[in-house]
Amino acid sequence: MSHANAALTPRARLRLARLIVDDGWPIARAAERYDVSWPTAKRWADRYAEAGEAAMLDRSSRPHRSPARTPHPQVRRIVHLRWKQRLGPVQIAGRLGMPASTVHAVLTRCRINRLSHIDRVTGEPVRRYEHDHPGAMLHIDVKKLGNVPDGGGWRYVGRVQGRTNRAATPDRPRNKYRGPLLGTAFVHTVVDDHSRVAYAEICDDETAATAVGVLHRAVNWFAARGVSIERVLTDNGSAYRSRHWSRACAELGITPKKTRPYRPQTNGKVERFHRTLADGWALGRFYASESARRKALPAWLHHYNHHRPHTATGGKPPITRLTNIPGQYT
Template identity: 40%
Template sequence: MTHANAPLTPTGRRRMVLRHLDDGLPQAHVAAEFRVSRPTVATWVARYRAAGEAGLYDRTSRPGSCPSQISSGLIAEIDSLRRQKKWSARRIHHHLQGLGYQLHLRTVGRWLHRLGISRLRDLTPDGESLRRAPQRIRAGWAGHMVHLDVKKLGRIPDGGGWWAHGRGSQQALASKRAHKQRVGYTYLHSAVDGFSRLAYTEALDDEKAATTIGFFCRARAFFAAHGITRIHRVVTDNGANYRAKDFTRTVSGLAGRHQRIRPYTPRHNGKVERYNRLLADEVLYARPYPSEQARREAIGVWVNHFNYHRPHTACGDQPPASRTPARVNNVTPSYI
């Protein structure tokens, strides 16, 4: 399709053709005047002589014949099977093959898409009502579901890194050398109660199964101090520490059951994932820290603020501790 300012629109082609037919200019001279090739002039002159001004418009690039295209009757059969029986493309393909038709499964799917009936909700006027409503993982009471997760962070060298002093500073160069010497990582183990959103966080040196078991026991004691004496379900991802038999055995002994989410589906553990996001936005990357210890202290202060002072929309704009059975409202010591 030509654009509006193209030199050879249908109007420009008409002028070019008439310069040859009416004015008598040779085709070579017309081609030089309009800055096109001589065969181009010959093509449009021949089309004008054959079809008049209608021949000056662009033709479709569709081939004149397509032997492999399915017949209109078969298309009507596909449309009828879909609308009346609501069959899938695969079932329609199997049915038509049984009748002797030779066609590919993708051909059926493409025609369903062209006909506008590829989705089930396209078949009924109230098709939008057939869509499944978004489901949320809701905890019925405190202790119903406790979500666990680990966030891995690089350690901050003493004196701070490049973020605190700039990339070209001496401290940044020292931090870079320390990074090459493998300063190590900090592992933030977190547990969040799905009903009250009460959170417990510890900064530990690894994420091994034994370390995770110790963290879970201390988290259970923390929840018990807030009136959550029984944990019915522990929800984790599929990390190696959570798949360990010792961890599963410990959870089975101290809680109701251990539930691992579907692989590569972190939204099923979304409560603790959202908690980690808040932790990162409001503490971890809110300002530079001079040392790892300073960051750990800031995390401890923020966790207490989150549990006892920060309003949470899931708790009716009240802090999570107000929704626990014990209704604890005082600030407890940091567990970091």
Template identity: 45%
Template sequence: MSHVNARLTVHGRQLLVDRVAAGRPVAHIAAELGVSRQTAYRWVGRYRAEGTAGLRDRSSRPRSSPRRTSADREQEVLQARQALRFGPLRIAAVTGVPARTVTRILHRHQVPRLADCDPLTGTPIRASRASSNRYERTTPGELVHLDVKKLGRIPAGGGWRAHGRSEQVRGRGIGYDYVHVAIDDHTRVGYAEVLPDEKGATAAGFLVRAGIYFAEQGINRIERVITDNAFAYRNSAAFARAVADLGAVQRFIKPHCPWTNGKAERFNRTLQTEWAYRQVFTSSAQRQAALAPWLQHYNTERIHTGIGATPITRVSPT
């Protein structure tokens, strides 16, 4: 198979050198075949030096790479990825290796993407899926995404993650914690609360407190709120009043198109990976107590790979 960027196949290169051997000018043949004169002379030179073998594709890799990252540094990056389960930007901050170099090292060693791995063990568990349709609002508060994520409550003393799966450790029937989340589209500043249900009045109260939180971070006005089509969002008078009290306009995603609310969905996954399942909790209360410190870390310390900075810096870039 020909090189992905090559203008000529091996057959085309043979045709080129045959026409040159017949005595025709190289410039004329290059024009006919759609390549430059330099390319034509290069293939003719390789054919004269190596014969037919010189017309085959060869690797573009340099014969030597004196500035390539050393094996020890590569192992340091791989060990950081395995121990911390961070992305390239955060691994770069820990190891001192540039983020783009970290990306190349991970690709070179065929390390799977974090999104394809179990958040607790780091073991690959799923195939990847990406969307090419991306957007971002230009100012803080222009659009805030809301969503709810259900997490199974943890039985007293810890569930199966702490003690393994057995009949003695059962979490069935104890219900769910409902994690309500809000994330600003432009800055990625996020807010979350663990609440007992996902009813309209509960979602309305969360939205009011989220608006207060965003104001404390410097996002003084929320212009639009986007949610999925859950009953609490679409049919609750209390939630509609909460949106109106903020002076915002409510928007809904197109049915069966969750990627429209993708920033909230991605925030949910980050919550699971870095908070809910990051360590083994022995009670729901212990897990809930760890949420506020993690949110502070997320907004002010953690590099968000989507924007290349911490979310709070987008509120106040200076």
């Protein structure tokens, strides 16, 4: 790209070159008209005569040869130590007997200068993807949370008072040690791959019937916002492997997809949303009871979708990526 003070843009270069090559203008006269030097005008005329209009674009300033560049076998050793042993530039430089600055330059060039760019399991660079429009893929999963005892849980009142509150919670079945069974809240979460808009609801189990009910309500919720669902991605839980789930997806015209076994990173968008959900809603503030926490979920979801900046959407709320919401422009 031409710099801000360039005398000639690609379009002006083309006009200059055509005056000289096609119209037969003298180089000096054409250079005077466009206020450039004689060598500059001749250079663009020669390029145009050689390669045509495509030659008017800027060429790379990279040299044809770089004798001082780190040899490829050495680069492979650096990358191997980074991937397999998670070593930093100083440690790698010590092993290979080379400057740490050179090692860092190689790691940056290979885009593995940050460990967050490397998959924890395989050591390979992280492969990120994003579908190009809302509804192309929904990520679905379940977040399990222990119910909050009356009076608050141990995270905010301490372990001693937390045990007291747990024991004093009424109308609960007891285990063999006479301790109350508070139960589990199953938060079924649905996240759109492109926009990161999220839908969630709390259920008492994660059976196939419950998962199918959540799917129907989520599809209707997204449809009310102008989004048609094409695919859903889930893990290999029993509810999502059932015929009930497959039948429901077929009725809705949705293609069901499964993650690789033992690879939660495949469904990483919803897994990351679970962490945000826990920090912002489930564990982020004091709740005096489980009912109080459940009542706070809709307000937090509205804040997440409509007001909270999201790094994956350019620092804007996820809802801004849904451009066809009914009533948005009225």
